Amino acid sequence: MNAENQAFQPQPVQSYSPREFHRQAHDALGNPQIRGNFRKAMDGLMTKRRDSFEGWDLETLRELGANIRMRALAKLPDLLEQLETNCQANGIRVHWAEDGEEACRIIREICEAHDAKSVIKGKSMVSEEMHLNAHLEAAGIEALESDLGEYLVQLNEQTPSHIIMPAIHLNTDEISEILHEKTGTERTRDVDYMTAAARQQLRERFMAADVGVSGVNFAVAETGTLCLVENEGNGRMTTTVPPVHIAVTGIEKVVEHLRDVPPLYSLLTRSATGQHVTTYFNMINSPRKEGEYDGPKEVHLVLVDSGRSSIYQDNELLDTLRCIRCGACMNHCPVYTRVGGHAYGTTYPGPIGSILSPHMMGLEETRDLPTASSLCGACGEVCPVKIPIPDLLVRLRREAVGEGRGNVPGAGVKRTRKEAAAWKGFQWMATHPGVWRSGTAVVGKLKAMMPAKLGAWTEYRTAPKPAGRTLHALVKQHQADKPSVDTPDKEQR
Amino acid sequence: MTPVKCYPPRPEKVYFFGTCLIDLFYPEAGLDGIRLLEREGIDVLFPQDQTCCGQPAHTSGYHEEARAVAAAQLDLFPEPWPIIVPSGSCGGMMRTHYPKLFAGTALEKKANEISGRIYELTEFLVHVCHLRLEDRGQPEKVAMHTSCSARREMGLAETGPALLAQLGQVELVEQARAAECCGFGGTFAVRHPEISAAMVEDKTLAIEAAGAERFVTSDCGCMMNIGGRFAHQKKTVKGEHIASYLWRRTS
């Protein structure tokens, strides 16, 4: 084992964009490594989740989870104020940010006030959403990820490809290569060796860090408590060792009561990775108090809106905010499994990403995401808080073609004259039954003239052939052929 | 997941909503569905003015057009008889989405009433007709493909297999990842063709690997998709709508 670690300087990240979804998906589909890694990983996660819920009345638990989250959302402004009051009473300083930019500024200013040169990060998807690391780097403050998966992804100059397992797109050999190249470890398939190397490298950084930045899994209004879920211990390290701890969260992560936490925690760990519990569940209430010997001397909470209060306005879209960021939806998604997380080009990929990102980034940027789903419903079936994801995808499709309520940024961007005319034509035919019957009959007669090539369809499948006679015609015949029992309502017009 | 339905006793009459895919591409499947019901002594009414449930427009986001098309179907079923639909996809649309589609409109009450009478064909055959089948066909290995709509929107993963289990000469084999989507998803297959193709490829490989000589499904969209892929690959596995399969083997 190489005891001499090369000091790792974080580099700017490789970028994907949701606008390039088709190309990114194409690339991923043609990459056997990605296909293989994700298929194996998702299969494992689906099985583990199912096994971990054995013995539970899962539907009742999900119902409770949904109700807890709905209650919190129903009372959101009051709970946020209560959270603030209680946090402040405990000595936690509370900051509010309307968008990611503002949140980055707040965090940077706290760092600068402490002459911070290095920040160590526990896992926080919200910090990814606001591109915090880049913002700090630009200000000359090093931001190093401490979660092993995030650390590997950062070393590899990428963004996470899954909200729970950021390095899921990498296999053991790829990880070995990354560690070797960036930190001087030996090339190996020994997972324990690599883990020990990372442990050593990061322990030094925990000790040296001026500020620790973490996310929040649940923020409890009743007591002003910040809850963090983790297995590695880096979350506890990040929130205990450095003299300053900054916790950052979206405003929707509040729950009302402390007792709301156990049901959500049970749902979260099982839905995410099939674990009955994580190694650590960390509940933070205050900075180091008088007479205590460790813990940060300052704790800050940054509450980030960034489009969430807009989603909040609409009764249907509101359900999006129930999300507890478990990742079960993407684990079960046949599309995500095949293209991986990077193809989406958004901080949150997969089904939750497709219903969330349009609000945060606008439909212009994310126009291909709501349709990147066959609406199979596997996501909605496993969501621990019963978000009706397929319905929300359809709602966003409505918004994208301008037939929604117009309250999502970029509404109407996907409407084309051609497609709108086609559907109007369809509507006309389908509301004029006489025309429908004769029109479909004609198509049937002309079946020999149907094109063999039907664009994208026939690239992979044979073209369907219209039948010679429609069902309407066959039934008419069938009725006529029956021995006569004359009832006037046999055939309705 | 749909709530457990309370099934009515076998009625004397039912309506039949054939679906546009069946109307155009697989009318025999529709007719066979009607035959199966008539064989049970049920009078089947087929309103000739039916066209489409509106789903293709609905899932494309063309909400107004979908609603107009759906509205045109609401007046076709005036009597309180069950409405049988030989498709989990269209059945799902009419049962689970019509109420929301018409919420807050003058047709809300009617739409709710109609949606309460919708039954998918296999569901109706199993839970209302309590169908008994006598297999007259040759032995063969068959895989059941239950569409995602039938499985998740309508909660009907068991009805297709239950019917096939009654066919004494049929060995039902299960393909790997049977609950995974085949990749049709209506317009998904043409909007995201490569991803859809990857999904249908995996589905055909799984069905083949299970040793099935044929696959049977209650959804023509899936059938067109999976069958079309098999044909494109010049494979021998063929697909059949479960209504046709059951009718063929029992008459």
Added chain:
Amino acid sequence: MSARNAILKRLRERADGPLVAPECDFAVVTGRGWSPDERLARFERWITSVHGEVVHTTRDDWGDALARVLADKGVRRLALGREHPVAVEARLALANAEVELVDVDRDIEDWQQEQFERVDAGLTSVGGAIAETGSLWLWPTPDEPRLISLVPSIHVAVLDAETIEDTFFDVMERHDWARGMPTNALLISGPSKTADIEQTLAYGVHGPRELVVLVRHVDADTEESL
């Protein structure tokens, strides 16, 4: 207008009007009704399934068990409190052992390097445990600070068997956590681990590599019945 007020205003002036808060029924996360033996068995099964070690001992003999564990693991320097009865008894039990006892009642700034690099194990009491998930719960204090159960590679936790409860919900309710939370409250359910390298489990990432739970039973009879 401040960000705070702008956000709260938007939330309060909701376009679709006020929302109804649904009722919540917590029955599904409580009411397991397990016996003490069942609780213990479940606790042990879960925590050992993730490489936690369980050593059964008694209130009278646990000091010897501790000494044995430390000797087996080659622990030379042990961090522990001073005032908690567990710490007091431990200090007595280890008076003649070849283990240097490291005091922790000093600001971490004064000895951080030492704790990270030259402490082999940390010993703590615990508040209790949860059977359903194989979890210990701790409320660190000045006497037993937060980091001694995190930084050293080995964490030795002393658990009284009768303090194991069925579920997390039960612990919270029974001990009325909502009335007043400490600076930090923790659940610890095993040694540190990760599955980030191709879903292969590896232990000892950032937290302790080993977690040893000394389960103290009231007397020898209870212990033997296991």
